[in-house]
Amino acid sequence: MSSKRVSIFEVARAAGVSHQTVSRVINHSPNVSPTTRAKVQATIDELGYRPSGAARALATQRTRTIALIAGGMSYHGPLSTISSIEAMARKHGLYVSISIMNDHEYNQKAFEEVANACLDQGVEAFVFVAPTEPMVEAALSARLKVPRVILTSSHGSSDVDIEEIIAKDPTTVCLGVDQWSAIRSIVEHLAAEGHRRTIYFAGPQDWRDAATRRIAWETESAAAGIESRTLEVGDWSAQSAYDLFERYLAGLDDPKTQLPTAIVAANDLQATGIRRSLYEHGFYVPKDVSLVGFDDMPGVDNAIPPLTTIRPDFSALGVAAMRTLFSLLGTKGEAAAAPKLDLPRHHGVATITAPLIVRKSTAAPTR
Secondary structure (H helix, E strand, C coil): CCCCCCCCHHHHHHHHHCCHHHHHCCCCCCCHHHHHHHHHHHHHHCCCCCCCHHHHHHHHHHCEEEEEEECCCHHHHHHHHHHHHHHHHHHHHCCEEEEEEECCCHHHHHHHHHHHHHHCCCCCCCEEECCCCHHHHHHHHHCCCCCCCEEECCCCCHHHHHHHHHCCCEEEEEEECCHHHHHHHHHHHHHCCCCCCCEEECCCCCCCHHHHHHHHHHHHHCCCCCCHHHEECCCCHHHHHHHHHHHHHCCCCCCHHHCEEEECCHHHHHHHHHHHHHHHHHHHCCCCCCCCCCCCCHHHHHHCCCEECCCCCHHHHHHHHHHHHHHHHCHHHHHCCCCCCCCCCCCCEEECCCEECCCCCCCCCCC
């Protein structure tokens, strides 16, 4: 078998088109008819043609590479979003250089080192999956001469003003899940069921998602006349939520009468730990207490009982990030695939809706 590499000219001859047409197909240009595109792609597949990345970069002055710098990789949301980003990029002939940062050991210097290494590779844009306050601040303040999309939440525990910063830089866009409206939907659901005494389990406050959810819960529950106590978990884990709830129950003189009628967890993992503690103490969901999570993680629809939770569309968030990036890059091929998004903004962050999925873990209180 010959090891000679197939050239673009051989593909053009075999397909009966010009090499310019082959180039347009490879680069996802909209200026090719569907019939011609299918014929050229079939020829490419048959001959095993692979474009030379180095040659293409030299000819077009583009590396077609974006950098994705991400934290929070131990959790469902960031992982799902990154998978969507990579799939969308691949669909449009772009390459993703992924750098994972440990959000617990993160600092500004480490961030700058990673970002500069990406710039040395000639990346055309950045996507930052920035769940924590330090990552958001660094992503916003980094001196970059290429577009950036930052995935984060609308509220945080620091004084960083996203709205003011992005107003000065049209090449920076922030996107996220509409956490506030999601929490409001939980409050409205519980209020409609008749709940007036609740507990809220907060996530780690250096995570902007956790900060937004907590601020929203405390604001919206108070407005709805729901009495609530916030318990500080400190992380997202089921074990920490379990341990904290065990301590809470131990401090009650009569848990059967003092336990609130509903518990809201900042994520589904916490809800899992709370559910275990309730079960071990002889409390049943939702007969004795209603339980709500957040994230709609795989499997919670088959929990006992199936968990009422918020369903963020992490895939849609990844697609929105890439469509925004295509628009910022402004090249013909990508721009044609990226009509301008018209998303609601909260404190400078364009947001994707996240509906409440009502299952059997919530019901009207019986006491």
